[in-house]
Amino acid sequence: MQETKIIVPPIKCQGIKTKIVPFIRDHVVRDEQGLWIEPFVGTGVVAFNIAPQRALLIDKNQYIILLYQGIQNGSITPQTIREFLEYHGAVLEQRGAEYYREMRDSFNQNGDPLFFLFLNRSDFNGMIRFNRQGKFNVPFCQKPNRFSKAYITKICNQVAKVGEIMRDKDWVFKCGSWKDAFFNASESDYIYLDPPYIGRDTSYVGEWPEEEAIALADYSKKTPANVCLSMWRENEFRRNEHLYEHWSDFMWYECEHFYHIGAKETNRHPMMEVLAIKR
Ligand SMILES: C[S@@+](CC[C@H](N)C(=O)[O-])C[C@H]1O[C@@H](n2cnc3c(N)ncnc32)[C@H](O)[C@@H]1O
CATH class of the missing domain: 3.40.50.150 (Vaccinia Virus protein VP39)
Structure with a gap:
């Protein structure tokens, strides 16, 4: 290999x-x-x-597609993700599971790919699951301090890396x-x-x-x-x-x-x- x-x-x-x-x-x-x-x-x-x-x-899954389209067209950057995760990660640390559920409810209303990323990186086992009505329903990972500085940096580096790979390539993301x-x-x-x-x-x-x-x-x-x-x-x-x-x-x-x-x-x-x- x-x-x-x-x-x-x-x-x-x-x-x-x-x-x-x-x-x-x-x-x-x-x-x-x-x-x-x-x-x-x-x-x-x-x-x-x-x-x-x-x-x-x-x-x-339109949220994955929206996230990658955003990274591809530059409307979602490592910096916007850092700011988003730092802000909501700090509130999550204070309010725990209740805030996770609030974010999940908001996501189920707004369908924002940044909310999707937040949930995906703080839910149980990084699962993706929707109920029959199309509502995201994975529970919290139960770690209020999930978004440590190191964890946010790791996610931002992953975003930067996939952005770099897509650059100058002819890729179409489609839902x-x-x-x-x-x-x-x-x-x-x-x-x-x-x-x-x-x-x-x-x-x-x-x-x-x-x-x-x-x-x-x-x-x-x-x-x-x-x-x-x-x-x-x-x-x-x-x-x-x-x-x-x-x-x-x-x-x-x-x-x-x-x-x-x-x-x-x-x-x-x-x-x-x-x-x-x-x-
Ligand atoms: C096993 S996962 C793919 C995992 C992927 N290879 C990876 O390593 O991340 C299956 C994917 O198929 C998508 N999917 C399920 N049914 C589909 C359908 N009818 N048409 C298109 N995508 C579908 C799901 O949203 C999910 O992302």
């Missing part, structure tokens, strides 16, 4: 691919002139580390459905897919019904572009039948990944992850 440093984005989410970025990077062989297409871009960690010249980055990614995709393009994991908890992204997962497999087979899917293959309890049924025409490359249940480091569970690549 390559030893290159991993870029860590300012957003967190469950299922973030930071740990397997080297594995992904090693297996992605693409035409550098082609478009990098990511319909489930999430935190953007894969795109930031692949750093293609041209990219179409889609997610149905939409994964299907948008397949229109006009050509043979020289590369589509990286990291959909919600079927058969596992997907409450953080809303519904990911089996019909969608099957449609994604069909689109992937039909598009002239190359496609690489990240998916779980099996854990200690069961295997992912969907993968065997719908993605067996692709080449599978495996890597073992550990995830934690709850906060205990010792409570590690192995999971076999697969990259299923069309050609």
Whole structure:
């Protein structure tokens, strides 16, 4: 695996691919002139580390897209983020969980991406989850002093770094459905897919019904572009039948990944992850 440093984005989410970025990077062989297409871009960690010249980055989470569009067009900078987090972090330190809930209520009214970042970096486990009405509902991490100076600086540096990577690149961030990614995709393009994991908890992204997962497999087979899917293959309890049924025409490359249940480091569970690549 390559030893290159991993870029860590300012957003967190469950299922973030930071740990397997080297594995992904090693297996992605693409035409550098082609478009990098990511319909489930999430935190953007894969795109930031692949750093293609041209990219179409889609997610149905509009707040992530608004945040990255803002960083890209310069309306959101490390400085605006520092001021925002310093101000609200200081009030959070005084008022604790009650203030976190106030910020969450405000965000659910105003949809401001800075509020989203504040919540994402002070909620329980950096989770992203919305209820059926589309309201963000993750509880507080219970650390009122969450936004220490060092933590804010770390976030601002992450923002600066992703801003630097996007600069002078032809990247389009778009809020939409994964299907948008397949229109006009050509043979020289590369589509990286990291959909919600079927058969596992997907409450953080809303519904990911089996019909969608099957449609994604069909689109992937039909598009002239190359496609690489990240998916779980099996854990200690069961295997992912969907993968065997719908993605067996692709080449599978495996890597073992550990995830934690709850906060205990010792409570590690192995999971076999697969990259299923069309050609
Ligand atoms: C597993 S996460 C992607 C994680 C990302 N690769 C990373 O490392 O940060 C799945 C993403 O798909 C998005 N998503 C879920 N359903 C979608 C849909 N129908 N169309 C587009 N995006 C969707 C979610 O908002 C979430 O950000």
